[in-house]
Amino acid sequence: MNGAARRIARILAPVLVGILVLAAWEAVVRIEGIPRYILPGPILVAETLWTEGPSLLGSLLVTLRITAAALAAAAILGGAIAILFARSRLLELSLFPYAVILQVTPIISIAPLIIIYVQNTFLALLLCAWIVSFFPIVSNTTLGLNSADRNLLALFRLYGASRWQVLRHLRLPTALPYFLAGLRISGGLSLIGVVVAEFTASTGGTETGLASRLIEASYRLEIPRLFAALVLLSLTGIAIYWALSLLSWLLLRRWHESALPETE
Amino acid sequence: MSAAAEALRSASVATAAPLLRLAGVGKTYRRGVAALGGVDLDIAAGGFVTLLGPSGCGKSTLLRIIAGLTEPSAGERRWAGGAAAPRRGEIGFVFQEPTLMPWATVEGNIYLPLRLAGLSRAEAAPRITEAIAAVGLEGFARAYPRELSGGMRMRVSIARALVTRPRLLLLDEPFAALDEITRLKLNEDLLRLWESEGWTVVFVTHSVFESVFLSQRIVVMTPRPGRVAAELSIDLPYPRETALRMTAEYGAWCRTVSERLAAAMAPHASGTAAG
Numbered sequence: 320m321n322g323a324a325r326r327i328a329r330i331l332a333p334v335l336v337g338i339l340v341l342a343a344w345e346a347v348v349r350i351e352g353i354p355r356y357i358l359p360g361p362i363l364v365a366e367t368l369w370t371e372g373p374s375l376l377g378s379l380l381v382t383l384r385i386t387a388a389a390l391a392a393a394a395i396l397g398g399a400i401a402i403l404f405a406r407s408r409l410l411e412l413s414l415f416p417y418a419v420i421l422q423v424t425p426i427i428s429i430a431p432l433i434i435i436y437v438q439n440t441f442l443a444l445l446l447c448a449w450i451v452s453f454f455p456i457v458s459n460t461t462l463g464l465n466s467a468d469r470n471l472l473a474l475f476r477l478y479g480a481s482r483w484q485v486l487r488h489l490r491l492p493t494a495l496p497y498f499l500a501g502l503r504i505s506g507g508l509s510l511i512g513v514v515v516a517e518f519t520a521s522t523g524g525t526e527t528g529l530a531s532r533l534i535e536a537s538y539r540l541e542i543p544r545l546f547a548a549l550v551l552l553s554l555t556g557i558a559i560y561w562a563l564s565l566l567s568w569l570l571l572r573r574w575h576e577s578a579l580p581e582t583e
Numbered sequence: 584m585s586a587a588a589e590a591l592r593s594a595s596v597a598t599a600a601p602l603l604r605l606a607g608v609g610k611t612y613r614r615g616v617a618a619l620g621g622v623d624l625d626i627a628a629g630g631f632v633t634l635l636g637p638s639g640c641g642k643s644t645l646l647r648i649i650a651g652l653t654e655p656s657a658g659e660r661r662w663a664g665g666a667a668a669p670r671r672g673e674i675g676f677v678f679q680e681p682t683l684m685p686w687a688t689v690e691g692n693i694y695l696p697l698r699l700a701g702l703s704r705a706e707a708a709p710r711i712t713e714a715i716a717a718v719g720l721e722g723f724a725r726a727y728p729r730e731l732s733g734g735m736r737m738r739v740s741i742a743r744a745l746v747t748r749p750r751l752l753l754l755d756e757p758f759a760a761l762d763e764i765t766r767l768k769l770n771e772d773l774l775r776l777w778e779s780e781g782w783t784v785v786f787v788t789h790s791v792f793e794s795v796f797l798s799q800r801i802v803v804m805t806p807r808p809g810r811v812a813a814e815l816s817i818d819l820p821y822p823r824e825t826a827l828r829m830t831a832e833y834g835a836w837c838r839t840v841s842e843r844l845a846a847a848m849a850p851h852a853s854g855t856a857a858g
Contacts (some may be wrong), residue, residue: 408606458760468682470678470680470682471682471684473647473652473676474676474678474695475699476652477650477651477652477671477674477676478671478695478696478699478700479671479699479700480699484699488684488695488698489684492684492686492687495686526775533790545780553763573727574685574687574727574728574729575686576687576729579729
């Protein structure tokens with residue numbers, strides 16, 4: 320397969336699979352006569368998405384705002400923690416296990432506590448999402464900061480570089496690709512964190528996010544609306560991943576292997 | 584080349600003002616591996632000295648000790664006139680790998696030593712341009728390392744080392760990973776720069792041909808723990824160019840140095856080398 324054909328196949332193949340699955344789904348729903356409150360067909364979901372879209376979009380914005388804030392906090396605080404870890408081995412040894420504990424404890428089990436202790440809903444949701452999303456950034460960036468080329472480090476020493484200069488001119492640029500890889504993982508995790516927290520907090524709050532709408536729809540057995548919200552949520556996740564990939568590519572395209580085509 | 588003439592030449596080199604004197608320098612790593620076993624060596628100012636030896640003989644370690652990047656576990660290094668360690672920028676170091684920052688352009692990489700010394704980009708610009716011209720990379724100032732060939736990357740590495748106008752230039756098998764044609768060309772270019780810039784050069788290699796072509800003086804080292812097995816002064820006249828490689832004198836020197844290296848490699852030689 321030559322280059323152009325491969326590019327077309329890369330887009331066409333998954334699209335074809337998608338269309339086939341959707342067609343099969345629609346066919347099964349129609350042939351079997353499955354009621355809409357159990358499984359709506361894709362056409363009905365699309366219609367619902369169209370009619371309910373404006374109201375769902377408002378909720379999506381609420382979710383997105385918290386996701387973006389949580390991701391920004393994860394990037395800034397995660398990056399700062401990584402710098403502290405790279406700076407002091409003792410600090411890393413003492414705190415890293417707790418970062419791991421925070422990471423492996425299912426957020427769904429801490430979320431109720433956070434929602435009780437943190438009065439402000441926005442902050443409570445933000446905290447939940449942050450807990451889920453900061454770890455990949457910390458762990459990746461720490462690895463990156465410690466991955467500076469040994470000979471370059473020697474060269475910096477030879478020229479009498481200060482610790483700040485080593486950080487600024489060597490460790491941070493080395494860590495950038497690692498940080499961006501972490502950010503890409505964290506983007507999706509923030510969204511998941513917000514959704515989980517909204518599920519838990521669904522009863523309170525005047526501004527409801529997309530997850531609350533999802534639950535509400537499920538209580539009322541408005542399955543087409545549930546599917547519409549689900550589709551919207553998935554699209555948001557994809558958009559976040561895509562945006563962060565674009566950011567990564569923009570920052571690395573001049574020099575990093577990951578942003579280059581395989582053959583030049 | 585008679586032994587007497589060789590000795591005479593050695594004497595004349597030794598009378599040149601020493602820049603650096605190594606006295607009984609040894610290095611044993613924490614794991615107990617003895618890399619260097621007591622090296623006495625004078626580096627004459629303005630000279631071109633090559634450390635020649637098999638892989639793992641500690642010649643790179645010796646170079647790092649000279650640079651101050653590694654502390655010797657025995658012996659000492661003294662700078663001329665009892666002066667303290669040279670100021671930053673007075674030593675240039677070129678590694679076996681080009682060791683460039685992939686995120687910086689050719690210009691940015693060469694700017695690094697000056698940037699670390701606190702020079703602004705504008706202040707550094709003329710010297711960067713000069714260094715780029717010295718290694719023949721005009722027109723590539725804004726290229727990234729990945730866009731360059733192996734030989735060109737090594738040229739950037741050399742330009743970065745010479746941009747501070749060092750007194751002492753240390754090169755650790757800089758051309759070992761390059762193809763033959765590029766290596767020969769870079770050998771000549773390095774000699775040309777040495778003659779025009781007036782550095783003192785300490786060059787590490789395991790290639791006999793390279794050492795003979797480049798050096799005024801070759802220090803043959805034994806396998807680990809490395810000691811000085813022999814010192815030879817190469818009396819071939821400078822400037823040395825490609826044609827030299829075809830001459831009988833060059834061939835004779837290569838044979839002599841090869842013999843000395845073989846003798847240093849022989850197990851019984853290591854015992855006598857310390858003396």
